[in-house]
């Protein structure tokens with residue numbers, strides 16, 4: 001027994017041998033994405049690997065890494081390392097490796113962000129971190145599509161967006177050494193991943209209950225150009241727990257709840273529309289208008305948020321608050337709104353705001369919006385209005401599958417409704433945005449395009 005005790009104190013367990021979280025790619029804090037940031041999590045006081053990267057057979061370049069300590073309760077203290085990879089050729093591949101004491105401990109390849117006029121492919125996986133077979137199948141087939149980057153319209157991980165949740169239900173599914181339909185894919189190693197807050201991601205704002213909550217704010221490295229008046233999600237709890245969180249999140253909190261970014265021809269605006277946000281607040285609305293105005297020279301404008309403005313599921317029928325933003329989106333010529341929250345896939349007819357302006361109950365509660373029913377995304381690819389989709393079938397338990405075969409039960413604005421685990425793949429050129437929704441078995445569910 002004594003020997004066993006000594007061994008348990010001295011010998012590393014299998015868990016101690018690898019990273020806490022293997023390297024994953026982030027867009028970092030640039031508004032216009034050119035460089036990438038490589039991030040990994042490790043225990044304190046371990047040798048820090050040297051990061052090297054190269055394109056083709058060129059010289060390996062070294063990237064300087066920095067680290068941020070996370071010392072919240074409920075998890076052992078750990079460090080989040082990040083290294084900026086700069087000087088990459090847009091829209092191509094590169095290799096990276098981590099070397100500790102002369103030994104390569106990790107290596108992979110990644111995609112660099114596409115530039116203007118270059119074609120690009122991104123994946124959409126919503127409401128994903130549920131630790132299900134569906135999540136694994138989606139992750140696997142999304143990886144096979146080799147997107148340049150991945151976007152997640154919220155509810156990144158269940159149940160409450162804690163460090164423990166990320167380690168159990170998020171990272172393992174997208175960092176498989178050997179990808180498979182039953183275990184997941186390898187997206188996070190090669191595709192920079194962008195998230196926005198869903199209700200589960202902010203479910204741990206009470207830091208006395210979940211001291212490692214709101215982990216979004218230190219797991220993701222995203223632009224810090226959000227609304228400066230943001231005070232939510234409010235982190236509550238004892239001073240020691242709140243301070244530990246704030247020190248881990250640093251400048252990311254709370255401004256990273258909203259942000260805009262440009263990746264090649266696509267201008268992205270991400271908005272936190274959780275229940276605590278007042279979408280009538282003029283400061284926030286001005287920020288959204290400004291963030292979209294900065295994308296008026298882009299070929300495509302896409303908004304990503306969690307609660308969909310339009311959907312047909314009885315579940316979450318009350319979630320309509322994003323409708324208050326539709327007039328801003330229309331004025332700014334937004335092409336596509338990507339949401340999640342409702343755990344299935346829904347596509348709506350192109351929607352015009354018409355008389356549904358202002359903060360009136362009619363805007364929230366009436367379903368008789370102006371629709372372009374002539375748009376089918378195949379023979380007619382020029383929508384009159386904004387296309388909104390629900391992409392919440394990435395892994396969490398599906399909602400209202402019975403509706404899939406009952407179009408007469410759908411709201412007037414819904415044209416496609418699929419309640420199987422699935423993800424989106426979007427191919428973008430300056431003239432065409434082509435969308436495919438693919439299920440957990442790799443089968444095509446929906447396909448449509450917008451052309452200029």
Ligand SMILES: [Fe+2]
Nearest residue numbers: 155198199341
């Ligand atoms: Fe949600």
